[in-house]
Amino acid sequence: MNEKEFKFPSIYEFPPFFTKQPNLSTYNSQLSIWCKLILEYCKFYKIWQLNIEGKVISINDESDETIGLSLPTKIKENSIFENKSINRRLKPDFIKxxxxxxxxxQHLEFIDNTTNQQQFYIFWYTVEExxxxxxxWIENTGQQGTVLTLFELRNSPLSSNQEFHNMDHGVLIKVLNKLVEKKRATIMKDEQNQIVGVKII
Amino acid sequence: MGNTSSVSSPRVTPQDKAILQMKLQRDKLIKTQTRLSVIMNKEKQIAIEALQQNNKQRALLALKKKKYQESSINRINDQLISLENLINSIEFKLIEKDFLYGLEQGNKILTQLNKEVSIEKVDKLMDTTQEGIRYQQEVDDMLSQRLNRSEEMEVDEELKELERQELGLPEVKKEPKELSELSELPEVPKTDIEEEPVEELPEQSIQKKEREREEELLAS
Structure with missing residues (x-):
């Protein structure tokens, strides 16, 4: 799927990058580089969820088996917060x-904000974006007012060249709710009260 | 999470729900199809492996299974196409319905507008317009008549004065103005010339007589 590997910036090889810098302004720029790195990394591999250890949460909801969402196992097992080649990892308080x-x-949201702050969504684009x-995309493809299933939105050939192709189900729901907020969409549910479709104008 | 169908967000009609159901079915078919093709590929691999292990029966079984999956996939393909067709025609029918509704609305407005522009009304309007015009004409006539009566005398007098002026100095006024009269001028001298000698003669004779008289007086 991804022929090329993500190219980490050279600072990723720099041991002090993994320790919290005492100088405030240095620390601030360090923090912003980390944020940027994580977003770019996730965007490159289309990672939607991470856990607090920086590992990809592989989600296997029913539709993903059809997508064959296959990250290289190396990516799946590695933590973004850890560079094994220089034997450095981030401390939990820095991660926090x-x-x-x-x-x-607004590039991150806990999946379960109340009890379990272990896993979070990464929005390399914000929900708004x-x-x-x-x-x-709806406008460009003339699909205003058409009923779309979520599966269609994520997996149809029409959306295959879109960045939201194969979007995480949970993220998609958040985005759709945003559209509802904007009064541009109505969500449709099935008998089990699961969100299955949407009508966007 | 809100199924908030407020004022401006799109409304979900029963048709939309039906289409959604069909699309969900379609999605299910697609998923099944993908699953089957995955299984199919696996069966093929099993067959190859079995052949490598010289287990012909197992290979045959795997191939049979593969064939079965294949036919299932084909069946699903057909179903998918007919389902897609159905969805498309329903969506198109909905558009047609909207189109008809639009036509109907347009027609309604047109007939309503036509009602407002009824022929009787137009007739009446034209009548009143004509009446107005007639009235205006009457007023015009009356005004012009009154003018004539009140100022008839004055106008008459003015005319007479003009005539007097014109007749009093007819040649002075006419000569410089009109070319046609200028061209007529040369005729005048002709008659004059003919008359002149007649007139000249007496004058000359008188002058001659006077001269003779003077000469006689001088001589005497």
Whole structure:
């Protein structure tokens, strides 16, 4: 799927990058580089969910088996917060800082915000940006007012060249809710009260 | 999470629900198809492996299974096509319905507008317009008549004065103005010339007589 590997910036090989810098301004730029790195990394591999250890959460909901969402196992097992080649890893408190910074930028959201703050969504585009992307696609393909299934939205050949192709189910729901907020979409549910379709104008 | 169908967000009609159901069915078919093709490929691999292990029966079984999956996939393909067709025609029918509705609305407005522009009304309007015009003409006539009566005398007098002026100095006024009269001028001298000698003669004779008289007086 991904022929090329993600090219880490050279700073990723630099041991002090993994320790919290005492100088505040240095620390701030360190933090912002970390945030950028994580977003780019996730965007490159189309990673939607990470856990607090920086590992990809492989989700196997029913539709993913058809997509064959296959990350290289190396990526699946590695943690973004750890560089084994220089034997460095981030300390949990630094990770927390990064997470809250990403949260502030609306690029991160805990999957379960109440009890289990172990796993989070990574929005390499913010939900707002995603919703505009989808709206634009709907408009460009003349699908306003058409009923679309979520499966169709994520997996149809029409959307195959779109960045939201194979989008994480949970992220998609968030984006769609954003569209509902904007009064541009209505969500349709099935008998089990599961969101299955959407009508976007 | 809200199924909030508020004022401006798109409304979900029963048709939409039906289409959604069909599309969900279609999605299911697609998923089944993908699953079957995965299984199919696996069976093929099993067959190859079995052949490598010289287990012909197992290979045959795997191939049979593969064949079965293949036919299932084909069946699903057919179903998919007919389902897609159905969805498409329903969606198109909906558009047609909207189209008809639009036509109907347009027609309604047209007939309503036509009602407002009824022929009787137009007739009446034209009548009143004509009446207005007639009235205006009457007013015009009346005004012009009144003018004539009140100022008839003055106008008459003015005419007479003009005539007097014109007749009093007819040649002075006419000569410089009109070329046609200028061209007529040369005729005048002709008659004059003919008359002149007649007139000249007496004058000359008188002058001659006077001269003679003077000469006689001088001589005497």
């Amino acid at each position: 800082d990064i997470i809250s910074e990403l949260q502030r930028q 995603w919703s505009s992307l989808i709206l634009q």
